[in-house]
Amino acid sequence: MTAVLLAEDDEAIAAPLSRALGREGYSVTVEPTGPAALQQALEGDFDLLILDLGLPGMDGLEVCRQIRAHRTSLAVLMLTARTDEVDFVVGLDAGADDYVSKPFRLAELMARVRALLRRHGGREDTIVEVGGIRLEPAARRVLVNGSEIALANKEYELLRVLLEHAGEVVSRDTILREVWGDVELRGSKTLDMHMSWLRRKIGDEGPAVERRIATVRGVGFRINTD
Known part of the structure; x- marks a missing residue:
């Protein structure tokens, strides 16, 4: 129970x-x-x-x-x-x-x-590794290029969703539903604020064409696999 x-x-x-x-x-x-x-x-x-x-x-x-x-x-x-x-x-x-x-x-x-x-x-314990980012669900640990980084809870969940769909565009509504359980937050800046914090922590603040996490305007985000 x-x-x-x-x-x-x-x-x-x-x-x-x-x-x-x-x-x-x-x-x-x-x-x-x-x-x-x-x-x-x-x-x-x-x-x-x-x-x-x-x-x-x-x-x-x-x-x-x-x-x-x-x-x-x-x-x-x-x-x-x-x-x-x-x-x-x-x-x-x-x-x-x-x-x-x-x-x-x-x-x-x-x-x-x-x-x-x-x-x-529904969470799996399978380790996911994409583009130098390694997510270990059982330990709830994230490593970037071999070094562990500290993520707040929602940053971790946001990264998890993107990694589980690596190479695919994940819509904003899907992220809000999976991470926050509420697509009605689409009118707020919550997702964008957390995405900004996540990018900073994984060292992904360079030119847009070089970022691990790509913004697909009007749709959502994609984590690149190369």
Whole structure:
């Protein structure tokens, strides 16, 4: 049975969300504080953490950072009352896989949960190596020309999708769906910001014709194989 850890201190949100998750067939554990959620996440056997940013004792960003330092495989869905895109980016860079803003529609949140669990459950451990970039999913490690680089969670997922389709054009909608689980983000700058950060970290900021990651205008991106 899929195990979900719900870190939420507002009973008016935690109770109905816990019941909805239970009806979907998930085993649910609720923790109302940051330290308790962190301990459960590190010591328990959970598939997904639904993490509120405004937890007492330790905020959700710090909980997420500490979890990512020790557990890279746990799927993390953030709940936040903040609406500024910069805040969302900070949360994603802390290691969250996705986020939902409050107030949320329960149907939307459950769809995000299912999509996130599918993405995590469907990952392969096959090492991919293209054009001097080596991705090792089991260790969640990336090497460029033999040297390991540090990528934020969404940067890693973005690179993974491109490498899995090396030599092919991957549409913006496909990337938004695979990495963020939400094609409605097409009107934001989220993808472009992360692509810029990814290019910088893999040393791919030279002339466009020399870049490993090519921009196909109006369509998406392609990682070159040579």
